[in-house]
Amino acid sequence: MNTSDRQWADLSYIEAQAEEFQxxxxxxxxxxxxxxxLPEAACSEIAASxxxxxxxxxxxxxxxxxxxxxxGKSTLINALLGENVVPSAATPETITINRIAYAxxxxxxxxxxxxxxxxxxxxxxxxxKLEPILEQIGEPARFLExxxxxxxxxxxxxxxxxxxxxxxxxxxEMVANFIARADAVVYVxxxxxxxxxxxxxxxxxxxxxxxxxxxxxxMNMIDLIDSAEEVKGLERLIAERAAQVTPNSAVFxxxxxxxLSRRQxxxxxxxxxxxxxxxxxxxxxxxxxxxxxxxxxxxxxMMRGIVDGIRRKAGxxxxxxxxxxxxxxxxxxxxxxxxxxxxxxxxDIREQFGRDMLRMKTEAKAWMDEFVERLGAEIASLxxxxxxxxxxxxxxxxxxxxxxxxxxxxxAHRPAMLExxxxxxxxxxxxxxxxxxxxxxxxxxxxxxxxDWTKYDTGMLVVDQVATQVSILSIFRPIAxxxxxxxxxxxxxxxxxxxxxxxxxxxxxxxxxxxNAVDKIYDDAFERIxxxxxxxYEADVAGMLADIESVxxxxxxxxxxxxxxxxxxKHVDALVKRMDAIVARVGGA
Ligand SMILES: Nc1nc2c(ncn2[C@@H]2O[C@H](COP(=O)(O)OP(=O)(O)O)[C@@H](O)[C@H]2O)c(=O)[nH]1
Ligand SMILES: [Mg+2]
Numbered sequence: 001m002n003t004s005d006r007q008w009a010d011l012s013y014i015e016a017q018a019e020e021f022q023x024x025x026x027x028x029x030x031x032x033x034x035x036x037x038l039p040e041a042a043c044s045e046i047a048a049s050x051x052x053x054x055x056x057x058x059x060x061x062x063x064x065x066x067x068x069x070x071x072g073k074s075t076l077i078n079a080l081l082g083e084n085v086v087p088s089a090a091t092p093e094t095i096t097i098n099r100i101a102y103a104x105x106x107x108x109x110x111x112x113x114x115x116x117x118x119x120x121x122x123x124x125x126x127x128x129k130l131e132p133i134l135e136q137i138g139e140p141a142r143f144l145e146x147x148x149x150x151x152x153x154x155x156x157x158x159x160x161x162x163x164x165x166x167x168x169x170x171x172x173e174m175v176a177n178f179i180a181r182a183d184a185v186v187y188v189x190x191x192x193x194x195x196x197x198x199x200x201x202x203x204x205x206x207x208x209x210x211x212x213x214x215x216x217x218x219m220n221m222i223d224l225i226d227s228a229e230e231v232k233g234l235e236r237l238i239a240e241r242a243a244q245v246t247p248n249s250a251v252f253x254x255x256x257x258x259x260l261s262r263r264q265x266x267x268x269x270x271x272x273x274x275x276x277x278x279x280x281x282x283x284x285x286x287x288x289x290x291x292x293x294x295x296x297x298x299x300x301x302m303m304r305g306i307v308d309g310i311r312r313k314a315g316x317x318x319x320x321x322x323x324x325x326x327x328x329x330x331x332x333x334x335x336x337x338x339x340x341x342x343x344x345x346x347x348d349i350r351e352q353f354g355r356d357m358l359r360m361k362t363e364a365k366a367w368m369d370e371f372v373e374r375l376g377a378e379i380a381s382l383x384x385x386x387x388x389x390x391x392x393x394x395x396x397x398x399x400x401x402x403x404x405x406x407x408x409x410x411x412a413h414r415p416a417m418l419e420x421x422x423x424x425x426x427x428x429x430x431x432x433x434x435x436x437x438x439x440x441x442x443x444x445x446x447x448x449x450x451x452d453w454t455k456y457d458t459g460m461l462v463v464d465q466v467a468t469q470v471s472i473l474s475i476f477r478p479i480a481x482x483x484x485x486x487x488x489x490x491x492x493x494x495x496x497x498x499x500x501x502x503x504x505x506x507x508x509x510x511x512x513x514x515x516n517a518v519d520k521i522y523d524d525a526f527e528r529i530x531x532x533x534x535x536x537y538e539a540d541v542a543g544m545l546a547d548i549e550s551v552x553x554x555x556x557x558x559x560x561x562x563x564x565x566x567x568x569x570k571h572v573d574a575l576v577k578r579m580d581a582i583v584a585r586v587g588g589a
Pocket of ligand 2: 074075087088089160161162307
């Protein structure tokens with residue numbers, strides 16, 4: 001091993017270096033030239049990144065558990081720890097980020113947005129008790145801090161998150177902060193909807209940019225899958241999908257619920273026990289035993305991000321200082337003009353994008369029409385199945401199928417939506433990075449015949465067999481095939497039935513509701529995407545305008561010559577150079 005590798009692995013050395021880095025950062029704040037030149041938003045960005053580093057240095061190694069709502073994240077954590085530490089089956093009113101750490105004396109605290117802390121009594125951590133408490137507090141909760149005297153937590157903190165990119169968007173920023181400070185992530189998906197496109201999108205846009213060296217993907221709920229073979233097939237499917245997003249992923253099929261009940265004295269089942277054990281072992285060997293190396297890497301990565309951000313900002317200020325006053329005025333005027341033009345541009349964009357969306361909407365209706373037809377044919381073929389099971393499940397099943405098909409329409413169109421809006425925006429001179437569009441965002445509130453489309457109310461779900469979207473229509477075929485197949489196979493062997501006809505009538509009766517749902521989903525998507533583009537554009541112009549105005553104001557107010565400004569920036573350069581040197585020293589150059 002050479003010297004730099006040795007240093008790399010030494011966490012305390014890196015932490016000491018990071019302290020020094022911090023101190024230099026603090027000088028920048030104290031010296032204040034750069035910050036004085038910058039508008040407030042940019043200053044607080046720099047300050048926030050420095051304080052995130054400070055927090056990271058004070059925190060233990062952190063594992064963040066991510067995934068959409070109701071994938072079994074909280075259950076997984078409880079299963080790992082062997083007791084009910086975090087509340088599971090949370091409702092929208094009780095979702096919180098839960099931070100779980102070690103303490104000799106157990107405790108639970110709500111940390112409010114203001115930073116104020118509210119103690120919870122033992123036993124108040126369940127959903128029913130928590131709901132009125134969270135309401136009474138009178139401010140949104142930032143997170144719940146739970147402390148337990150568990151050996152497992154001695155050197156590790158676990159962060160339990162609510163869903164991402166869904167209707168609970170108010171947590172997104174907080175979750176993003178936890179992800180940025182995370183040392184490792186575990187992404188939980190369900191065997192019943194194995195790494196759907198919106199989950200792949202979340203991985204790509206939220207998790208990947210944070211550069212984790214390894215991604216643990218848990219395929220939960222395998223107790224609901226019929227056979228070990230099917231589990232293998234699903235595991236392969238997830239592995240393929242995860243590999244498209246990142247090469248460093250490992251997939252762990254398991255049942256969190258089974259493990260939790262086993263640890264609380266429930267029965268053993270070889271296959272399920274072994275599956276969880278594999279996960280536990282991998283977590284120990286790949287993460288816990290290497291936590292010093294991993295945390296070192298994460299700290300270095302954060303420092304590099306911070307120094308790059310400061311360098312970029314110093315560059316902007318230098319460029320603006322280099323302009324004559326009339327040039328700055330010209331820039332300012334053109335910014336203001338761009339902002340005033342925004343309304344007209346947005347009207348143009350709305351009109352053109354609206355045409356694109358109308359085309360997609362029509363296409364989606366045609367697909368759904370064909371889908372209803374196929375679903376009808378499948379249901380008609382169920383005539384000889386047991387009435388009781390059909391009565392119990394068919395309605396839910398139908399709803400699930402339709403919901404799934406609707407999601408697939410949006411998933412299939414998403415690339416086209418992004419491409420269309422991207423091209424239009426570009427033509428108007430707006431750079432569009434990654435827009436966050438996912439089906440889960442659009443159809444959160446869709447109801448048909450007053451029935452909530454909650455996938456998880458019924459245990460009967462489509463096992464997604466569509467590997468790639470070769471042609472659009474082929475998306476629906478496997479679903480339709482599964483309808484008959486699964487019902488025949490699992491639930492309905494043997495008995496006679498008289499319920500198919502009324503169901504069919506119902507199915508064709510809701511065709512109109514389905515079309516309305518398509519309208520609503522696509523209209524929502526349209527509004528959301530145009531609003532996103534507008535916000536991006538506004539932020540772009542507003543940021544530039546603020547930079548220009550801030551530099552002008554400061555140079556005037558302090559009667560500072562450009563040469564003087566240049567001198568000050570040299571000081572900033574020197575600090576950046578020292579920060580760079582630290583990053584290089586710890587191996588992150
Ligand atoms: N059958 C089955 N159900 C599970 C499993 N894990 C979690 N669940 C159930 O799924 C629901 C949501 O779980 P929860 O942990 O709250 O999900 P979260 O929203 O991702 O934190 C709860 O009713 C759990 O009991 C599992 O492995 N198998
Ligand atoms: Mg949860």
